[in-house]
Amino acid sequence: MTAFGKLIRTTAFRLTLVYLFLFALFAASLLGYFAWNTRRMITDQITETVESELVELTDQYNHGGIRGLVYAIENRALRPGANLYLVTTPQGQAVAGNVGSLQPGVMDKPGWAETFYRRLDETDTRSHFALVRVAQLPGGFRLLIGRDLEERRRLFGIVAKAAQWSVVIVLLLGLGGGVFVARRVLYRIDAMTGTTQRIMAGDLSERVPVGRSGDELDRLAEHLNAMLDRIEALMAGLKEVSDNIAHDLKTPLTRLRNRAEEALALGGNETEYRAALEGTIDESDSLIRTFNALLMIARAESGQARDNMVDFDAAEVAHGIQELYEPLAEDRGLTLSVTAQPATVHGNRELISQALANLVENAIKYGKPVEGQNGRQTGPSDILIEARPDGGNFHFSVTDHGPGIPAADRARAMERFVRLEASRTQPGSGLGLSLASAVATLHGGELQLADADPGLRAILSVPLVPLASTRRGVEQHPT
Secondary structure: OOHHHHHHOOHHHHHHHHHHHHHHHHHHHHHHHHHHHHHHHHHHHHHHHHHHHHHHHHHHHHHHHHHHHHHHHHHHHOOOOOOEEEEEOOOOOEEEEOEEEEOOOOOOOOEEEEEEEEEOOOOOOOOEEEEEEEEEOOOOOEEEEEEEOHHHHHHHHHHHHHHHHHHHHHHHHHHHHHHHHHHHHHHHHHHHHHHHHHHHOOOOOOOOOOOOOOOHHHHHHHHHHHHHHHHHHHHHHHHHHHHHHHHHOHHHHHHHHHHHHHHHHHOOOHHHHHHHHHHHHHHHHHHHHHHHHHHHHHHHHHOHHHHHOEEEEHHHHHHHHHHHHHHHHHHOOOEEEEEEOOOEEEEOHHHHHHHHHHHHHHHHHHOOOOEOOOOOEOOOOEEEEEEEEEOOEEEEEEEOOOOOOOHHHHHHHOOOOOOOOOOOOOOOOOOHHHHHHHHHHHOOOEEEEEEOOOOEEEEEEEEOOOOHHHHHHHHHOOO
16 A cells, blocks of 8 residues: 555544535635625615615605606716616606616516616626616606615625635645644554564564653553553563473472382382372372462462452451461461451452461461571561551561561562572472462552561552452452
């Protein structure tokens, strides 16, 4: 398609043509109305003037007879710019006046008429147009009084010419403006199209150019760029997840295979086979837990979990997690306590409970105070679960007094399969904080990692007022 073809097919150009047609129609109607009113005003003025003279000349005839009328007409006919006058006998013969010829039959019909005429003193044969009034006088005489319509025709011609030029100018300016607007819009659309083509070719770093006018195209570009940022982040996360799955699951799968191969190669008794099978089951359970965590993260990030949003008591969830993990904490030499204020939260209870459980598991694994040079612990050996409202949000927090996480590593710690422990002596897949962060995002909140001085404080924050989208999801999919 040629550049001109693309131009005339744009929505901006078509809208310009529509507005141009409407504006031209409005301008033509306005000028037509003005011309019509001007014509009517001139006609009314002529009518009033002729009627006034007819009354005066009729009085003159009634008082002075035909001679007095002829005398008055001859005097008036000599004035500069005089009206048209003509007096005829009952037989139609001209008696006095300045009219040389009329259209046939004009004098036979009393009343108003528009007719061609020619004056007596004119040497050329050119006819003029006039508005005349014919009256029948006593005795059969007929009196014609009229006014030339050249002034009306000339004024109407001026208005008509102005209308023509106005329409031409409007069309030219409208088409020029339409081409300018269409080219400007087409340029920006082409820029967006080029960006999308490069993105489809694989360059996810491309962004739609944003102007400085702040118009609807700029707002669209800003939203598209925000969407592209999100897509790029998701794609990067997907790539990272794929790489991490391939790396982190390769080791347990290899152990599974080696244990089974070793059991088959060495033979042995029933006890050895049972030990090999139990080890295989443990490795399988670990893999299943990893995949379950990945599925829960995927559900949270995709928004599917919004179908199960309910109102629940946040304090009850916190106490339930404390009861569940208190024995595990005691085995590690830690004290697990809870401080919770009753409050109703709207959300996915299962996911929020799982996210809080992940935070408590991390605190139990890594929250044991570090021993100093004298062998004593550097901080208290307790873990505190808090659940309380704060403004428009509700905070679930888990505080420990272990080594904590350096500020530079806290954002990375919430990524999938990231384990800051280099030796990886503790069991786990590196998905606990990632799941908690995804659950917070699903509910319109966030996960924050802060310094407990010493130790780490993980805060899961969700809004007390639910998101509109989650509330609609509950209304459409009642539990």
